[in-house]
Amino acid sequence: MLKIINLKASTGGKDILKGLNLEIKTGEVHAIMGPNGSGKSTLANVLSGKPGYDISGEINFEGKKLNNVPIEERAQNGIFLAFQYPLEIPGVNTSNFLRTAINSIRKAKGEKELDALSFIKLIKEKASELKIDEKFLSRQLNVGFSGGEKKKNEILQMKLLEPKLSVLDETDSGLDIDALRIVADGVNSYKNKDNSFLIITHYQRLLDYIKPDYIHVLSNGKIIKTGRSELGQQLEKTGYKYLN
Amino acid sequence: MKNKELNSLKEYKYGFTTQIEDFKAPKGLTEETVRFISKIKKEPKWLLDWRLRAFKRLKSLKEPNWQKPKYPKIQYQDLYYFSSPKSLKDKPKSLDEVDPKLIETYKKLGIPLDEQKRLSGVAVDAVFDSVSVATTFKGELTKKGIIFCSISEAIQKHPSLVKKYLGSVIPLTDHYFATLNSAVFTDGSFVYIPPNVKCPMELSTYFRINASQTGQFERTLIIADKGSYVSYLEGCTAPMRDENQLHAANVELIALDDAEIKYSTVQNWYPGDEKGNGGIYNFVTKRGVCKGKNSKISWTQVETGSAITWKYPSCILQGDNSVGEFYSIAITNNHQKADTGTKMIHLGKNTKSKIISKGISAGNADNTYRGLVDINRKALHSRNYTQCDSLLMGNSCGAHTIPYIKNKNASSIIEHEATTSKINEDQLFYCNQRGLNQEEAVSLIVNGFCKEVLQQLPMEFAVEAQKLVSISLEGSVG
Structure with a gap:
């Protein structure tokens, strides 16, 4: 459904995404975790077409190159962003x-x-x-x-x-336990x-309710580790440090 | 395809003229013209004298020039001061007798009289050029003793009311354009609501400028007698024109004890093309007096048209406990200019006024709110609340807020709030992400911005006004 190849994005002269690769197949749930400032929200913005970024690399959605497609057309084609x-x-x-x-x-x-x-x-x-x-x-x-x-x-x-692809940008932050469960x-x-998810989160908590097929760790604009759902629990225990 | 559609929408929607033979007064502003108008309308001598006094006064007055929008000098001697569709010289008695071309024009405007009559319950006194062509629902109104007719008819049939109130709110010496109107006004509406009668329907007039080079000088007079209520709607569209056209109407409202008048305007005259050529000069004097105690006058205006809009619908709060309100949306796009606001003159005790103004500026347009709140020495315990919000779209437009505030007693309170903001990029992104295109997003956000004013409009108008707000701003972002 979604294929991102060597995606680079910068804003205001600052490089944020530095060669990101990601493939999400139909029916899959992917989670992206990572420290603050690693580029998680930028990825969400770039996927939905928010202006203000210089972009290179390729974003393919259902076999169609998205890079220059206007925001509303992406939405109409089935990309949804739940805003942080x-x-x-x-x-x-x-x-x-x-x-x-x-x-x-x-x-x-x-x-x-x-x-x-x-x-x-x-x-x-x-x-x-x-x-x-x-x-x-x-x-x-x-x-x-x-x-x-x-x-x-x-x-x-x-x-x-x-939508076909839902991008949830830290939808769990600021939620109490009951609200978290309702959202999940x-x-x-x-x-x-038939639909896919990209869930951006800081916490394993949400992933206890929504089981991801894959968890990716984004750090400094690149995916540095990909694993199955156990990766989340491991990160929760050890933090991001051990990955470096 | 998309661009083509947008372009055709951006062009003025109501740009067409109807071929109807005109019956015109001689060109130019002279005593002859004034006499001609009065004669053709078979006016009594007192009114001719009144017009002539105004004309004499006019000669000693100068056009005001303190407003922000400047305009080329108007050649008053090149204008025609009276024109009427010729086929109406013998006034029609029902819609069937009206020139079918007129009816056709109304249909193009989306206001088929016959349908309105049946469907919407709105009585319409339609002004086509300067002569009223049809008045509907007269029967039902007459039963309640309500008079709703053209001012020409009122002059013939209800001279004492006209004589008593005409010029009582806007004296014929008031200022250049008001005095000009007093000298050469052609037609307009007249409303009288008898004591303790609530007018059962919205009274509505559609104005339309049609004949080339004809200044429009409408005169409207609305009197709400003790304990009565009336809601009056005024809506305008005009055909496309190259040369500028002057419109200098006078509207006078009088509310006696415990009476209420609600006056709503949607103004959508030809604004000129995208380069700023042509368009209407809308220099209107609107003023109401809350003459009686506990009376109320409420002005609501949606101003989207005209090359220049220059008007200040005002309230003189004379009666104790009287209330004045002003709700305004002024939208300027391309090269349009607006200098509009209100005057709230507090004379009586415990008088209250409220001003909500929403100015939206796009393209190279300039939008000014100018308002006066004047609380007199004797107007004890009075209150005013003013809120002026301006929204800017793009980098080449302007918004200005010029409040004049005078409080002459210590027991009264005036509040003024003002904001200026640019249309928020993140809000647009949010809407786009939900599938709305740029135009839809702008329309949604701007209609939200205007909501406090739009919800003051009667239902029939609110929908039309919302569409108008969107159409006026099409092509202004992105």
Whole structure:
């Protein structure tokens, strides 16, 4: 599904990714761990097409080169980024935003737009799966949301937009134990053989709930170690130091 | 494909003219012109004298020039001051008698009168050029004693009301453009709501400038008698033009004891092309007086059109406990310029005013909020709250906030908040990542920014206004 070859990215003259290789097959869950400043969020941003980076190397998504594809087309093609810090957009009703988003994606796929009633039915169903109060949907997008609510909202959007590849950028940080479990359940209930995940995290905790097929350690802009899920537990005990 | 679509959207949507023979006054601003207008409208002598007084006064006045947007000198002698669709000389009695071409024009504008009549419950007094062509729902309104007609008709049928209130809020000596309007106004709307009557529907007028080189001088007068309520909508679109067109309307509102007037405007006149050629000069004087105690006047405006918008819908809070509100969205794109705001003059005790202004500037446009809050010595325990937010898109536009604040007694409180921000790149990225393209993202964020004002609009207008906000900014980012 995703193939990254020798990806280099710099911003403001600073090299951040320095030749990263990664392949994610359909149905796989990959986790990326690594110390602060190793380039994890940059990888997420570059995958989704955020402007402001100079890029070389290749990103292939479903056999198509992504490097110059605009952000919204990547999203419409099935790449979803759950933001580490979801943005507040004052005055914009959450459910309106979600409806605009789902219809943009449906339109791009050549599907019929959802009318108001079918949308409400769908969103209520998805919200209740994540134990999100309906009132939450009529609030302004992320404005005054707690950290946990913002993250749940990201997962709600993921379930609604049904991406092929979901990139979760530190979705677990700032969550209490209950919220963490709800978020993880949300991911697990969406996960199937046709979609893939790239989970960026600092902690093994999330990976106790969402079992990754592979764990990669990112350090100084490169993947320095790849292992099965035991690698996470090992890192939790010993820290990143022992890898060097 | 995408670009082509965008380009066609960016072009002014309502750029077309209808071929209807014009019936024009002689060119130029002279006493003859003033007399001609008065005569053709069969006005009583007092009104002709009133117009002539204004005309005489005009000769001693100079055009104001303190505003931020400058414009080339207007050649008043080259303008026509009266034109009416010729086929209307014998006034139609129903829609069937209206020139089908007029009806066609309204249909292009998306306001088919006959459908509106049936579907939306909105009574429409449509001004096509300067003569009212159709007034709907008159029957239902008449039952309640409500008068809603063209001001020309009101002059004939309700002269005492017109005589009492015309010029009582905007005196004919007020300032250059207001005085000009008083001398040569052609038509407009008249509303009277009798005591303790709540007007059962939104009253709506669609203005449309059509004849080339015709300055539009509308005159609107709305009187809400004791304990009454009315909501009035004004919406405008104009056909594409090369030469600049002047629009200098006067709108006067009078609210007596315990009465409330809500006046909403969506202004979408031709803004000129992307290089700044052409477009309407919108120099309008709008003023309301809360004459009675506990009365309320609320102005809501969405200004997206015109090359230059220069207006300050104002409230004179004369009655004790009266309330004035001003909600404004002003969007300027390309080379458009706006200098707009309000004046809240507190005279009565315990008077309150609220100002919410949202200015959005894109392209090479310039957007100024200019407002006066003046709390008089005797207006004890009065309050004002002002919030001015400006949003900038791109690097070549400007936003300015010029508040004038005068508080002449110690028991009153004035609050002023202002913010200026650029459209946030991270917000755009967030929206794009959810599949929204740049235009959709901008539209969403800007509509969010304007929400406090948009939600003041009546339902019928809110949807239209939201679309307008998006259309006005298309092509301004990315």
